Amino acid sequence: MSVEPETSPEMSTAEVCDAGYQALAAAFPGLETSVFRGQRRVVVPAASLAEAMRQLHQAGFDLLVDVSCVDYLEYRGATSRYGLVYLLANTRTNERLTVRCFVDDPEPTVPSMVPLWPSANWLEREAWDLFGIRFTGHPDLRRLVMPEEFTAHPLRKDYPLQGRGERHNFPVISREQS
Amino acid sequence: MAITAPQPQTVFPRQTSSLDARLELPENVVVSRLDELASWCRKNSLWPMPFATACCGIELMATGAARHDLARFGAEVFRFSPRQCDLMIVAGRVVMKMLPVLQRIWLQMSEPKWCISMGACASTGGVFDTYAVVQGIDRFIPVDMYVPGCPPRPEQLIQAIIDLQDKIQREGTITGREFDTAARQLQKRALTESGNPLTLDASRNPVIQRQLAAERSAAAVR
Ligand code: SF4
Numbered sequence: 001m002s003v004e005p006e007t008s009p010e011m012s013t014a015e016v017c018d019a020g021y022q023a024l025a026a027a028f029p030g031l032e033t034s035v036f037r038g039q040r041r042v043v044v045p046a047a048s049l050a051e052a053m054r055q056l057h058q059a060g061f062d063l064l065v066d067v068s069c070v071d072y073l074e075y076r077g078a079t080s081r082y083g084l085v086y087l088l089a090n091t092r093t094n095e096r097l098t099v100r101c102f103v104d105d106p107e108p109t110v111p112s113m114v115p116l117w118p119s120a121n122w123l124e125r126e127a128w129d130l131f132g133i134r135f136t137g138h139p140d141l142r143r144l145v146m147p148e149e150f151t152a153h154p155l156r157k158d159y160p161l162q163g164r165g166e167r168h169n170f171p172v173i174s175r176e177q178s
Numbered sequence: 179m180a181i182t183a184p185q186p187q188t189v190f191p192r193q194t195s196s197l198d199a200r201l202e203l204p205e206n207v208v209v210s211r212l213d214e215l216a217s218w219c220r221k222n223s224l225w226p227m228p229f230a231t232a233c234c235g236i237e238l239m240a241t242g243a244a245r246h247d248l249a250r251f252g253a254e255v256f257r258f259s260p261r262q263c264d265l266m267i268v269a270g271r272v273v274m275k276m277l278p279v280l281q282r283i284w285l286q287m288s289e290p291k292w293c294i295s296m297g298a299c300a301s302t303g304g305v306f307d308t309y310a311v312v313q314g315i316d317r318f319i320p321v322d323m324y325v326p327g328c329p330p331r332p333e334q335l336i337q338a339i340i341d342l343q344d345k346i347q348r349e350g351t352i353t354g355r356e357f358d359t360a361a362r363q364l365q366k367r368a369l370t371e372s373g374n375p376l377t378l379d380a381s382r383n384p385v386i387q388r389q390l391a392a393e394r395s396a397a398a399v400r
Contacts, residue, residue, distance in 0.1 A: 145275075146274075146275070146310075147274060147275050150274075152309075154309050154310070159309070160309070161307070161308055161309065162307055162308060162309060163308070163309025163310070164309075166274060166309060167274050167309060167310065167311065167312055167313065168313075168317070170277050170278070170281070170312075170317075170318050171281070171318070172317065172318050173281055173284060173285065173318060173319050173320070174320060175320045175357045176357075
């Protein structure tokens with residue numbers, strides 16, 4: 001049994017509320033897209049991400065819900081290493097859109113979304129901290145959760161789970177010293 | 179059966195020294211060593227510093243609450259200022275970013291002070307063998323008592339406090355001389371001290387060491 005959402009009647013594309021997406025598709029023909037459970041997903045190339053997001057912002061997507069990242073290293077069938085996922089919402093029409101964008105080593109770089117949605121600030125800092133994605137134009141691209149002197153990006157798949165010894169890297173306080 | 183009046187007993191066996199023979203103690207007066215008196219006071223008024231970072235902290239709260247009632251052992255006065263505490267209870271995992279805080283709070287506590295490492299995570303890192311979690315706080319601060327369990331039941335923590343009280347009574351001194359024993363500390367130190375905490379020390383780095391070992395064995399084969 002196939003679980004292809006587009007074939008099930010209650011989840012047909014006709015019911016998908018995607019006026020914002022249609023506007024995007026008109027401006028950028030040939031975008032890879034799919035629908036799952038009534039929600040539209042679209043893949044935007046990194047080169048046109050800034051312009052596409054600006055158009056989406058103007059089309060009424062006033063809320064950036066989340067920015068996350070996936071490392072597809074050694075993933076079956078993957079063609080790019082990092083997949084950035086932007087979850088957008090239009091709070092007036094309830095339209096939701098998932099924008100994905102694939103980038104590669106070395107120096108995975110995408111434009112920052114902070115000028116459009118201020119909520120991107122810490123979300124992008126987190127993606128920088130844990131995956132090492134550079135966001136050009138970010139006002140303050142510092143680490144968010146790891147200590148500032150940390151040098152690696154620990155959620156990358158090629159970073160060892162137990163780290164490179166950073167967790168042992170502290171002065172020892174003995175009884176005499178304390 | 180005849181009921182006899184209790185015979186007056188000497189609580190302190192009389193020594194045969196000439197000084198003791200002359201010592202006439204009035205009623206309700208006891209003689210002890212100053213060290214023992216100080217330890218007796220200290221052990222019955224431990225003020226814990228609750229360093230509760232994870233789930234073990236919930237058990238720590240339960241220990242302090244009405245059912246288990248840590249007040250029975252004189253240790254119910256949790257204080258959130260390290261200056262007022264003499265017993266640090268580390269309850270939960272400590273991550274890399276938290277360890278400098280832990281060390282600072284430990285240094286801020288005034289002597290005499292003791293430390294209980296509560297739970298598998300605080301003692302060894304527990305199941306969290308990851309880059310961010312410190313694998314046992316005893317690598318970086320002195321620990322007096324370890325409590326096993328995940329989480330330990332309140333009874334176990336109370337047992338640790340009772341054991342710590344025994345230890346304080348046994349080896350406590352009024353000037354804190356018992357903390358000076360370097361040999362005791364050396365055994366606990368699995369790791370040596372690094373000068374700059376921010377530089378990566380290759381000798382303590384398991385990944386680098388594994389790579390070096392692989393290179394050495396490869397060179398030996400060749
Ligand atoms: S030992 Fe268990 S209960 Fe305690 S902090 Fe670790 S995981 Fe939580």
